[in-house]
């Protein structure tokens with residue numbers, strides 16, 4: 441359970457958040473919504489490879505979840521970063537993919553609320569907050585993922601704006617989104633220096649969607665891609681000019697890495713509870729499974745890993761909440777690396793302790809296994825976190 445921290449919002453606004461009692465009440469409504477509207481549909485979304493648009497819209501209508509960390513005067517709930525994470529954690533207990541899809545549309549809405557023009561707010565903000573339209577943030581391309589500076593989508597200057605051409609792949613919500621923050625290169629081979637970001641309206645000419653990818657799981661994320669063919673982007677739809685796009689992309693990455701870490705802790709907590717409850721009643725050789733040292737130690741190791749992962753995640757949350765953006769880079773990398781490396785062995789241990797029963801899909805542990813794999817790539821792969829940590833070695837341990 442996170443502590444309640446004072447917070448300067450990640451989108452730069454003072455966000456007082458809800459009072460503790462008010463927030464606790466709100467959280468009980470989120471949990472009820474999860475249990476009634478999300479959990480019963482998780483396997484249906486996986487089996488049908490379906491994007492959960494109806495339930496996302498319902499989450500917006502009933503609880504305002506697509507505007508969590510947006511100021512109330514812009515139509516949001518005005519939650520703090522930490523409160524947003526508590527909500528995402530509750531949802532991730534049974535569906536990290538749903539939570540991940542939700543927060544990605546939310547992030548586009550929050551960026552428009554903060555950075556967009558009056559026209560953007562009028563055209564898109566209410567539609568995103570109400571789940572009438574969905575949002576994506578698109579950096580990755582078929583030939584460039586970790587190496588973001590190598591993207592090839594090209595923005596060519598034209599009268600009154602830019603013509604965008606290229607292809608994006610592996611984009612959250614791409615199955616349904618049409619309000620998209622796109623990163624493109626303005627000068628061929630200029631690397632990070634040439635990257636700018638643009639707001640693209642997928643209902644306009646020059647935008648076409650590619651088929652979402654069938655994956656090993658996590659279909660509620662709606663992962664897929666799109667193509668831009670001379671899409672005209674007027675000057676006012678430039679969100680970050682050349683040279684600033686790269687930094688703009690990095691500015692919110694620590695928060696994203698931290699909520700992924702938090703979601704991983706939430707999935708392991710759910711699995712461990714399930715395993716402990718099962719192991720405390722199932723008997724073999726006259727004793728409950730939990731009375732066998734071999735099983736109890738295996739689950740104790742999971743609890744031990746979870747404690748450590750939660751503390752690293754708490755540290756990243758409190759660093760971000762205190763507004764220490766420089767320290768947040770390392771804190772978020774440590775949290776994401778540790779949690780995404782611990783989650784798979786932890787889930788396997790929980791499944792193993794339940795014997796064959798652990799394989800039944802209704803327990804959602806297989807669903808969490810594919811989400812755990814996904815956590816190792818999104819918002820910077822595990823190796824990229826290691827790379828980031830390695831860059832700090834000399835400064836921190838070299839004297």
Ligand SMILES: Cc1cc2nc3c(=O)[nH]c(=O)nc-3n(C[C@H](O)[C@H](O)[C@H](O)COP(=O)(O)OP(=O)(O)OC[C@H]3O[C@@H](n4cnc5c(N)ncnc54)[C@H](O)[C@@H]3O)c2cc1C
Pocket residue numbers: 544576577578579580584585586587609610611612613658661663814817818819820821822823824827
């Ligand atoms: C479900 C899902 C949703 C996603 N959503 C989005 C989204 O909304 N927007 C978006 O822009 N992208 C999104 N991504 C893409 C994600 O950001 C990339 O998958 C990630 O950046 C890694 O890129 P890659 O898959 O191309 O792997 P590559 O960059 O090709 O790397 C392949 C492997 O090599 C490792 N590697 C690469 N470089 C190094 C190095 N220098 N040192 C050591 N190891 C290295 C990587 O860690 C990885 O294990 C999503 C991905 C998934 C799976």
